[in-house]
Amino acid sequence: MYRYDPYDQRIVDERVAQFRDQTRRYLAGELTDEEFRPLRLQNGLYIQRHAPMLRIAVPYGLLSSAQVRELARIARTYDKGYAHITTRQNVQFNWPELKVVPEILAGLATVQMHAIQTSGACIRNITSDPFAGVAADEYLDPRPWCEILRQWSTFHPEFAFLPRKFKIAVNGAAEDRAVIQCHDIGLELKRDAAGEIGFRVLVGGGMGRTPIIGEEINAFVPWQDIITYCEAILRVYNRYGRRDNLYKARIKILVKALGVAEFKRQVEEEWAFGKGGPNTLTEAELTRVAGHFTTPAYETLPSDDASYVSQRAANPAFAAWARRNVIAHQQPGYAVVVLSLKDPKRAPGDITDAQLELVAELADAYSFGEVRATHEQNLVLADVKQSDLFAVWEKARAAGLATPNFGLLTDLICCPGGDFCALANAKSIPIANAIQARFDDLDHLYDIGDIELNISGCMNSCGHHHVGHIGILGVDKNGEEWYQVSLGGSQGNQTSLGKVIGRSFAAAEMPDVISKIIDVYLGQRQPGERFIETVRRTGLDPFKLGVYGEAAVTERKQNA
Amino acid sequence: MPKLIKNGRLVDDSAEILVLDESQAPEALSLPAGPVFVPMAVWQAHKSAFSGRSDVGVWLDSHDNVEDLAPDLEDLSAVALNFPKFTDGRAYSAAALLRSRYGFKGEIRAIGDVLRDQFFFMQRCGFDAIQPKTGKYSDAQLEESLASLKDFSAPYQAAVDQPEPLFRRAQRAT
Structure with missing residues (x-):
């Protein structure tokens, strides 16, 4: 997964300092409620029924075991011992006190995490396929693109006060698992006839009070141009999206009002100025970012592990779990495991600090130290050897993380x-x-x-x-x-x-x-x-x- | 005298922001003698009378289109962009367009609901003059607020103040 370099770390550290000062000024009465509101929202901080709610960014759902342990620590120290996985692959805490939020952010920064742009009228966390890099039906890995777009959108000075929130999702597999048709911008990775990589761009999808399925605005934008193209869309939206009515402020309303053809015309007129400019992506940058998403050091294994076959035959409960919660992997002898957070005794998507610790332990022992969060509010161990599945199941089951219901009615x-x-x-x-x-x-x-x-x-x-x-x-x-x-x-x-x-x-x-x-x-x-x-x-x-x-x-x- | 942040420093500034009320016809207006920013309608009505006056600028509201001012930019030394509310982000695009599309080299001033927590974004989009919201800050707070101009030292994306994105400016290790 992506690891910060000193530039990434500095931006996150500077954010902690900035928000610490904003919180201080708010508590000192120098910032009014109204003035503080968008500042705290752009740091994921809501004022809720019981206490503030803090939403932490999990970029395109990827977590390291160290990050999961930090989330466990936050749950124990500042919350009531649990965290919640959101429908946009993020993590929420429901009980932190406002005054300790800067401290929580400082802790997150030590494990390369933050709460930047997890709410507010700005570009939100980029979401993607939770099975990216391992799904059998994937043709292009969306993760490097998500990271490139994450960096571009982080503190974008022109788009920090959009008419309304703005969500981007990227998919690169035959089956769309990123809900790209219901995003402000949906990006589908594809190759053109010449084999060049680019994106089919959808715009104006969304749920909310006026659900609309996104429409294609461009059938193929070459990868080098994806930032300039997105900037053109955002600039047209920032200038002409409605600001008089909160319920009509999403880009989908603008696209519907203009019609997708006219919207496209305006975007491409704008794009003509940005295209080929400094924001054009370089091969070097793509190589640098893609270098963080390399294939793990897989062992060469048979496609069907004998012990896995016999364990399933001997243990119906394990077989039931394997049937639902274990998914085919690109790599022979490996599997994708869904750890269900849909134990009927808990709120869907909730996970305790002890469970988080166990997930980190399982990730380190069996899945190259990585975990993914899904928009269906489960967690995923993406690279488990078939021969380890029984051990993973036993430990997960003891912790209430092996409800064998992935994709079933109770996995809601x-x-x-x-x-x-x-x-x-x-x-x-x-x-x-x-x-x-x-x-x-x-x-x-x-x-x-x-x-x-x-x-x-x-x-x-x-x-x-x-x-x-x-x-x-x-x-x-x-x-x-x-x-x-x-x-x-x-x-x-x-x-x-x-x-x-x-x-x-x-x-x-x-x-x-x-x-x-x-x-x-x-x-x-x-x-x-x-x-x-x-x-x-x-x-x-x-x-x-x-x-x-x-x-x-x-x-x-x-x-x- | 009102304070203005100009090129990162606090300076005194007496420019008036002329606001037209609905009963006033722009043509019938008598114009102040001192430094002034006039609304688009007044500018258009009195353009020729203003020629040679370097102390007259135009201010645009957030719904005004910068395109309409493009033909006159050569004659202007300053444009002010209004933030009716600090959450109205249209002026960021307007400033970026003035600088990058129309090559405007004069002053671009942020006026209206201008708060320190937005200074950094304003500066990145090409504002070189920031007029903090009237009455919002004490002199000491204004001095402190200059720190907000430096919230982030190496931003990721290209913008007016830094036309190259980080991936072109820096050699980043893989």
Whole structure:
């Protein structure tokens, strides 16, 4: 992974000093709340229901074991003993005191971490495929590009006060695991006919209150030009994006208002000035950054380890975990392991300090000292020998990190919701836990198969409910918490936005509603058909019928 | 006298920022004698009368387009860009365009809701004169605020003050 050189370290150290002084001035009354707000947000610091919440950047989800240990220390020292993995591959702490934040940042800086631009109206953490560099379907490694874009966007002086937040994602595999169609800029690495590397550029995607799928603005931008191209997009957005209405300030609204053709014309007119300029990437810089993402020192191994085969045969629980949470690797004899953070006894994505310590230990012992965070709020050990999988499983299981549910109904995405977040309309964690409790039978879960259930506590949609096969959105009705259900959303290559099935439900009804939806699927599915495929084939009607009953559906149709 | 940060130092400055209220027609305005920044509409109405006056600059609001001022830049020694709120970041692009696209060599002054925590970004985008928000800082605080100009010593990306990105300026070890 990328390791800081003295330049990177100095920037992060200077940030700590800067924020220490800003915090001092705020506490001394020299900065008003309003003046301090964007400064703290651009350092990931929110004022929440109980305490400030600090969001720490995990650039494109990559962590070293030393960084994981530092997160464990922060959880123990400044929080209540746990951290939360976010839906943008970052880490959040819910309980630090404002006055100790500079101290936390200083600690992070010692392990090459920071909280820069994890919130605020600026370019946020660049996200990517959590299986980058190891996925069997990868054609180009997105990580060097993510790092190059991270450096370019860090404290970009022109784009520190955009109309609204700005998110960039990069994917380089056949299957999109970075949700690039739902980002302000989505970059798809590709080769042109001559074999040259470049990017297909999507723009104006996003979730939030107006979910929109990004549109292609350029089919191929050569890699040398990717910074100048992004700068052109950002400059047009910074100048012409709406600033009069917070809800219409994202770039997607500007792209829709102008139309993608006109937006492209403006961007390319702007690009004509920057293209070929000093921000053009050099071969030397690409080589330097890519040099940090080399292939680890893999051993030459058979593609099927004999002990792994026999351990699975002998131990059904291990076999169940291996079937769900172990994924094919590019390298023979190696595997990718998903450590599930969806233990029904905990909030989705939460991890304790002791678990973090164990993850660091597992990474050092079995996976070249590296860990990845996924936007589905799990952790990944990307380079485990098949012959080590049993040992990894035993240790992970003892620590509650081996729930064999990766990609299943209980491996849901869930924002912190009303329990923590000041923006939320409704709680989301209790809904998640209630659904997990309802579906606690593994055989039943395996029978249901691949499915994505995403829960957001408000329409800011941090829980990605728009792209969940089943999406749940917390809404406020006269001060009460209600939940709206949508079906048919999907991330990945066939990204689609879910459609609301009808009136919303009280919290207590939610497990029953999900059971009814699953029962409709089990009744309707054709052999081998996954949940999302059944929804696409049948449409919503059978599900509406199953959830609301005949009378409700008839009445609705008559009123329509 | 109001303070101005000019080329990294505090100086006294008496330039007036002329604000037109809605009832005033730019054509009918009588112009102050001393140093003044006038809004775009006044500039356009009185352009010829201003010729030869080096103490008259134009100020643009954040929604004004710098392109409209481009033909007149040769006749101007100073342009001020207004921050109606410090969170309105359009003036950063405007300053960068004035410098890099139109080659404007005169003064570019930040006015309005100008706070020390944005000085660094302003300087990077080509502002060489910064007029901190009126009444916000004591003289001692203004002296202290100069430190914000030096928040970061080696930024990554190219900008007006440093036209080469770090990867071109420095030999970075692999």
